[in-house]
Amino acid sequence: MQTTAADVLDIHANLLPMQGQVEVYRHRALARMACLPPGHPLYRPIRRAANRYVRKHRSPLHELTRDFNIQPDKTETIKAVRFPPHWKSKIKIEIAESMEEAMAMERMDNSDVKAYGDGSGIDGGIGAAAVxxxxxxxxxxxxxxVGSARKHEVYDGEGLALTLCTEPLRGMRNVRTATFSIDNTSAIQATTLSRPATSHHIFDLFHKRIDMVLRQHPDISIKIRWVPGHQGIAGNEAADEEAKTAARGDDSELRKLPAPLRKPIPYNKSSLLREFYAKQKRHADQAWRKSPRYSRFRHVDSATAQRAARRYRKLATSMPRKITSIMMQLRTGHIGLNRHLFNIQRVESPACPKCSYPNESVHHYLIRCPAYQNEREMLQRSIGAQGTAVTTKHILARQENIPHLVQYLNSTCRFEPTFGTFPDVDIAEEDTGE
Structure with missing residues (x-):
């Protein structure tokens, strides 16, 4: 109903509060500008604004860079064009259709050099390793x-692991075939792409290192193969352990790493966006706990705002619009019962029209009203709650009880003048829809 408070509506719509959503959009705009390439007109202005917050005549860039902790010089650059139009990857990729096929391909591989790479995120860090x-x-x-998990993704570690796989080849002789094996198909497919994307600078570096290897070994054949993780493949298991060790901070000496990897890895744009969005969700949870509506809504769902939003989204999946509407009204209390209608001055008394109880609330309608005792007993038997106290949370927060609630609504006819007859809900169809 129009009288429903905004914070309750946000939860049921799975939205952040308005101010939080505005901050997300502002932060996203700054992150996008921080990743612009040097040729862009805003490349220098955004850096000047980030480096100095002037006293007078501030531009929107000054306000953005002050409000959000994004440092353009430490953030990745996303180019408009990565390669010439005719560019093609100089390596082959093999992604098996099944785990069994991948295991068989691994057993039959007799390449001169076999390198296993992996990226890992553990204990707040991201690591990459090659064995x-x-x-x-x-x-x-x-x-x-690679860096903190707040600034980087495991995907970065997977891409950098491929770059690490190329380094030992530069010090070898008489190598005709080499296979790089990793357990991340997205990273493998990224080696063939030419369009700009987050973390593409990592794969651009990989292709540069491949070119260096090809200059030293002109006749070498290099392929990247997908191997299933945690399936007992010795090389993959070793790379996984080494990547976890690296994520905890125990990595190789700088002189042993490729020269471009001896300096800090630029921050991942997606990680910055994800971390800020998570921060806004935490703020939304704190605001919801302090809201006066929270104490009244606890009888339906006492969880945090984000968890309650996820629960209702799951609850309402595939439900007809009419049932979604009545569920929303029952959960918020803003419904065509006399208590709410009296509060908004639509009726003269909040009393129940069936039993004359002085306060016809959702709790009274579902749990207490003696006029609906027979219908309520049928509801209680349907939900298997004989001998136990039925609560509004039991009825309104469990998906398996929605069909029984619909039967109760239809049998009492309390909302028939407004909604008519509610359609039946099939539990099996609900589960399939999920």
Missing amino acids: VFRGGRRVKTLQLR
């Missing part, structure tokens, strides 16, 4: 701590 085998013997291990 290289030649002739069945482990000859090289490289580890890199």
Whole structure:
């Protein structure tokens, strides 16, 4: 109803409060500008604004860079054009259709050099590692701590692991075939893409290192293969352990790493957006706890705002609009019962028209009204709550009880003048829809 408070509506619509949503859009705009390439007209202005907050005549850029902790010089650059139009990747990729096929391909691989890469996120850090085998013997291990999980993604670690796989090849001789194996298909597919995207600077670096390897080994054949993780493949398991070690801060000496990886890795734009959005959700939870509506809504769902939003979204999935509407009204109390109608001056008394109880609330209608005792007993039997006290949370917060609630609404006819007859809800169809 129009009288429903905005914070309650936000929860049921799975939205942040208005101010939080505005902050998300402002932060997103700044992140996008921080990633602009040097040729863009805003490249220098955004950096000047970030480096100095002037006293007078401030521009919107000054306000954005002051409000949000995004440092353009430490953030990745997303180019408008990465490669020439005719560019094609110089390596092959192999992604099996099934785990069994991938395991079989791994067993049959007899490449001169087999390198296993992996990225890992653990204990608040992101790590990358490469373990290289030649002739069945482990000859090289490289580890890199990418940075904080608040600034980077595991996807970055996977891409950097591929770059680490190229480094040992530059110091080898008589290598004709090499296979890089990782357990992330997205990173493998990213090596063939030419369009701009988050973290593309990592894969651009990978292609540059591949070019260096090809200059040293003109006849080498390099392929990247997907291997299933945690399936007992020795190289993959070793790379996973080394990546976790790197994420905790124990990485290789700088002199052993490729030169471009000896300096800090630029922040991932997606990580910055994700972290800020999570911060706004925490603020929304805190604001909801302090809201006067929270104490009245606890009888339906006492969880945080974000958890309550997820629960209702799951609850309302695939429900007809009419049932979604009545569920929303029952949960918020803003419904065509006399208590609410009296509050908004639409009726002269809040009393129940059936039993004359002085306060016809949702709780009274569902739990207490003696005029609906027979219908309520049928509802109680349907939800399997014989011998226990039925609560509004039991009725309004559990998906499996919605069909029984609909039967109760239809049998009491209390809302028939407004809604008519409610359609039946099939539990099996609901589960399938999820």
